[in-house]
Amino acid sequence: MGVAERKERHREELKKDILMAAKELFLENGFEATSIRNIAEKIEYSPATIYLYYKDKNEIIHALHQEGFKLLIQHFEVLGTIPTAFERLKAMGHAYIQFALKHPDVYHLIFTMKEPLAHVQECELDWDEGDASFTLLLKTVEACQQEGYFKGIEPVGLSFLIWSTMHGLCTLRTSGHMEHMTIVCQQVQDLKKDVDGLLAYNYETFVKLLERLKS
Amino acid sequence: MGVAERKERHREELKKDILMAAKELFLENGFEATSIRNIAEKIEYSPATIYLYYKDKNEIIHALHQEGFKLLIQHFEVLGTIPTAFERLKAMGHAYIQFALKHPDVYHLIFTMKEPLAHVQECELDWDEGDASFTLLLKTVEACQQEGYFKGIEPVGLSFLIWSTMHGLCTLRTSGHMEHMTIVCQQVQDLKKDVDGLLAYNYETFVKLLERLKS
C-alpha cells in the first residue's frame, strides 16, 4: 500500500520546509542571527521537531552549504559561452566576486566557516560541488597555458594561488577591512569612489599581473 | 592627597587583569569558547564587575585586537636586518604565514572578524597598528620597484593584492579548506606530506610568480 510512501513524501517535504525556512531567515537576518527557535517558529513547529529531521544545527548548515555551492556554480554557467581561455578565467574571477558581493552570508558559509567543512570530514561525506569548482578553475588555467600563459608554472599550485587571491580580496571586502583602506590610502582615493570601486580596481590590477605572465 | 591616584592605579590594574584573563582564556580555549562569565571566574569577580571596566564584550575584543596587532608587528621586526628589498618582501610573507599558523585565533581576531573593526569605526577610533603594517608592506613594495621589480604597476594596488593573496592562503589554511585540497589533488600530494607543506608549496609558487615580474 502507498501509505508508507505518502508518509515518506510528507517527511521529505517537511525536511525541505525546514531548510527553506532556514535559508530565508539566514539570507534575511544573516547567519549569526538565525536560531533553531526562529526556524521552528517560521514553519510553525516546536523547536524539538527540527531535531527529528536534522541531527543538529551543523547538519542544517551542511545542507545549506550544498545549496550555496550550487548557487556559485550557477554564477559560473556563463563561462561556457566564452571562447578564449584567458577571457574565461577573467570572467570566472568576475563571477566569483559578484557571487561574494551578492551573497556574502552564503560566501561566508561555504568558504570561511569551519563548521560545515568539519562536518563533511567527520561524517566522511564528500564535497563534490567544491571539487567541481576547483576542477573548473584548474581546467581553465591549463587551457590558458595552451594559449601561452603561465609557462612552466605548475597548474594546481597556480590555481590554488589564484583562488587564494580572489578569496583574500572577497573576504577583506566583506569583513570590512577594505572599507578601512579606502580611508587610509588617499593615493588611490580618486580612483574609486566606494569600496566596491576599490575592489574592482584591485581585481583589474590582478588581471594585469596575470596578463604579464604571457611569454 | 594621593588617595585618588592610588584608586586610579587600582582601577587600571584591574582593567589590565581582566584583559590578561581574557587573553589567556582566549588563547587557551579559542575565542568562541570564552565568555564574560569565564573571565569573571578567572579573576574571581562577579560578571557584572567586568561591565564597570569595559562597555561590552566588543570593547574587550578591541583591546585584544590591538594586542594582537602588536604581536604581528613583533613578527616583522626581523625584517630590519635584511638588505635587499625583494628578500625583505619574501621574509615578510614568511613571517605573516608563521604568525597566522602560530596564533590562528589572534589572526582571526584582527583580520577576519567583523566586530573589532566595526567597533573601531563606530567609536571613531583610529587603527594605527593596521595602518603601520600596510605602510610597511607598501614601502617594501616600492623598494622592490627600485630594484627593478613590478615595473609600471601602481604600488598601492599591488600591495593590497599581495596582502589579499597572503590573507587568502592563511584563511583557507585555518578554515580547513586547504586540508580538504590535500585529499583532492593527488597530483601535488607527493610534494607535500601535510597541509602546512602544501601551504609552503603554494607560497613558493607565489614567490616564483613575483620573481617573474622583474624586467
Place this chain on the structure above:
DNA sequence: ACTTTTAACTAAACACTGTTCAGAATATTT
C-alpha cells in the same frame, strides 16, 4: 567619632542560545 556621600561590587533576573527527553497527541495496524 559619627554621619553622609561616593565608589565598588554583586545577586538575581531578562531574554536569549542549542539540545534533550518524557509524555501527549495523532495516525496506522491489528
Place this chain on the structure above:
DNA sequence: AAATATTCTGAACAGTGTTTAGTTAAAAGT
C-alpha cells in the same frame, strides 16, 4: 475498538551577553 507505532511538543538543562536594584566598603564632611 484496542494496541501499536509514529509524530510532535512542553519543559527543562546548561549555557550566553547584559542590565538593574541593592549591598558592601571606603572616603569625605561635620
